[in-house]
Amino acid sequence: MTETTVARWLTVAVGGGSAEDRPVSRHRLVVRVLALALLVAGVVMLCGGLVAQRLADAQAVSTASRRAEILALDVGQPALQDGLVDGSASAVASLDRVVRAHVLGPGIARVKVWNQAGRIVYSDEPRLIGRTFGLGDEEEHALLHGGTHADISDLAAPENVYDRSNGPLLEVDRSVHTPDGTRLLFEVYFTYDDVRADAGRIWLGFAAVTGVSLLLLLAGLVPVIRSLLRALDRGRQQREMLLLRALDASDAERRRIAALLHDGPVQDLVGAGYHLGAASSAVGGTDAADILDTAETTVRGTVQSLRALLVDIYPPALDRAGLGAGLEDLAAGARTRGVPVSVVVDPRVSLSAEGDRVVFRVAREAITNGMKHGAGAPISVGLADEGGATVLTVHDDGPGFDAETLLAKPRNAHFGLRLLRDAVSEGGVQAELSLRSAPGEGTTWRLTIRE
Known part of the structure; x- marks a missing residue:
C-alpha cells in the first residue's frame, strides 16, 4: 500500500506587521x-x-x-x-x-x-x-x-x-x-x-x-x-x-528603462528578424537557408522574452487598465513560452495602489516558478473578494515538492521563494502568503490581503 502525503497550508511570509512600517x-x-x-x-x-x-x-x-x-x-x-x-x-x-x-x-x-x-x-x-x-x-x-x-x-x-x-x-x-x-x-x-x-x-x-x-x-x-x-x-x-x-522616481526609472528597451534592442531585434526572414527566402533550399531560419527563430524568441521582461519591469496595463489587465499580461507572457495560463478575476476586487503592486509581484513570481518547476503543466490564477479580504491563488498541476522541508531550511530556498517573501514583507500592506505543495500534488500559492 502506498502512503499518500496530504499537503497542508504553510505560512511563507506576513506583511504589514513590521513595527518600523506602521504609523x-x-x-x-x-x-x-x-x-x-x-x-x-x-x-x-x-x-x-x-x-x-x-x-x-x-x-x-x-x-x-x-x-x-x-x-x-x-x-x-x-x-x-x-x-x-x-x-x-x-x-x-x-x-x-x-x-x-x-x-x-x-x-x-x-x-x-x-x-x-x-x-x-x-x-x-x-x-x-x-x-x-x-x-x-x-x-x-x-x-x-x-x-x-x-x-x-x-x-x-x-x-x-x-x-x-x-x-x-x-x-x-x-x-x-x-x-x-x-x-x-x-x-x-x-x-x-x-x-x-x-x-x-x-x-x-x-x-x-x-x-x-x-x-x-x-x-x-x-x-x-x-x-x-x-x-x-x-x-x-x-x-x-x-x-x-x-516611488515616483522608481516608476520613472522603470518607464525609462522600459522605453529604452522597447525603442532600442527590441526594435533592432525585430528588424533583424525581418532581415533574416528575407535572407532565408532569398537563398531558399540551401544549407544557408536552414541556418538563417534557425537564427530568425532565435531572434523572435529573444524578442518575445524581452517583451515579457518589459511587462515585468513596468506593466503598462497595471498602470492604465488595472490589476486584471496586468494579470492577463503576465498570463500572455507565459503563454508565449508554451505554458497554458487561465486567469479569473472577481470584479468586486478593489485594492489600493500598494495592494495592486503586491498582488502583481506575487502573481508574477508564482507564475514564473510554475513555469520553471511545473514541467509545463497548466497554471490557474484566481483573484477573489472573500468577505473583506482579497485572495489571490496561483496553482499549477506540476510535480510539486516537499514544502515543509524547504521552508524549514530557508537558506536552501530557491531565489523565487525569497522574491515572494520580499514582495509580501516589503509591500506595505497587511498581507499573508501561504503555500501548499507536496510531491505529486502540484503547488498552490495563496495571498490574502486585508485593507
Whole structure:
C-alpha cells in the first residue's frame, strides 16, 4: 500500500506587521509616555518614602536626643547634690521635685540616674533606687566620655520591670556630674509612640514636597508630549513625502528603462528578424537557408522574452487598465513560452495602489516558478473578494515538492521563494502568503490581503 502525503497550508511570509512600517499611534504614544511617567513617579515615591521614613526616624531620634541633653544639662545637672551618690534622702527629694516639675510629662515615661558601678541612685520609681543592674558598654562609654546615646529600651531587662506596661520606649543617656565632679548617667525614657508621631509628621512633610514635585514634573511633561506629537506628525509627513518621491522616481526609472528597451534592442531585434526572414527566402533550399531560419527563430524568441521582461519591469496595463489587465499580461507572457495560463478575476476586487503592486509581484513570481518547476503543466490564477479580504491563488498541476522541508531550511530556498517573501514583507500592506505543495500534488500559492 502506498502512503499518500496530504499537503497542508504553510505560512511563507506576513506583511504589514513590521513595527518600523506602521504609523505611530498618537494615543498609544501618549498612554505609554504617561504610563512610564507614572511608573517612574511611583518608584520615586516608593524609594523616596522609604528614605524619608528612615530620615524621619533618625530625625525624631535626634530630636529626642537633643531634648534629653537639654533636660539633663539644664534641668537635671543643676539639681544634683553631692549626697545623691551616697543615697542622701534630701538629695534624692530635691532632685525628685525638679524631675516631676520640669522633666516628667507627655512623652516621657521614666527618669533614672546611674553611677559608674551600675547602681541607680535616683529614679522617679522609688522601688528602683539603690538597686544595681550594671551598665552596658555604650552606656558606660557615654558616662565616661560624655556625649549622648539613644537606643530602643529592652523592656525584658530587669531594670525595666516597672516600664513594661508603657510599651516601646526610647532611652537616651547623657553624662552629667555632681558639684564635686562625680560623673553620673542621666537617663530619660521617651514613649516611642510620641517618637513615631514626630517621625510621621516629618515623613508627611517629605512626602508632600516629593508629591508636589512629581505633580509639577508630570504637568511639565504635557507641553513636552505635545511638542513630541507635533514632531512625529512632521516626521510622518516628511517620510510619506519621501516615500512618494521614491516611488515616483522608481516608476520613472522603470518607464525609462522600459522605453529604452522597447525603442532600442527590441526594435533592432525585430528588424533583424525581418532581415533574416528575407535572407532565408532569398537563398531558399540551401544549407544557408536552414541556418538563417534557425537564427530568425532565435531572434523572435529573444524578442518575445524581452517583451515579457518589459511587462515585468513596468506593466503598462497595471498602470492604465488595472490589476486584471496586468494579470492577463503576465498570463500572455507565459503563454508565449508554451505554458497554458487561465486567469479569473472577481470584479468586486478593489485594492489600493500598494495592494495592486503586491498582488502583481506575487502573481508574477508564482507564475514564473510554475513555469520553471511545473514541467509545463497548466497554471490557474484566481483573484477573489472573500468577505473583506482579497485572495489571490496561483496553482499549477506540476510535480510539486516537499514544502515543509524547504521552508524549514530557508537558506536552501530557491531565489523565487525569497522574491515572494520580499514582495509580501516589503509591500506595505497587511498581507499573508501561504503555500501548499507536496510531491505529486502540484503547488498552490495563496495571498490574502486585508485593507
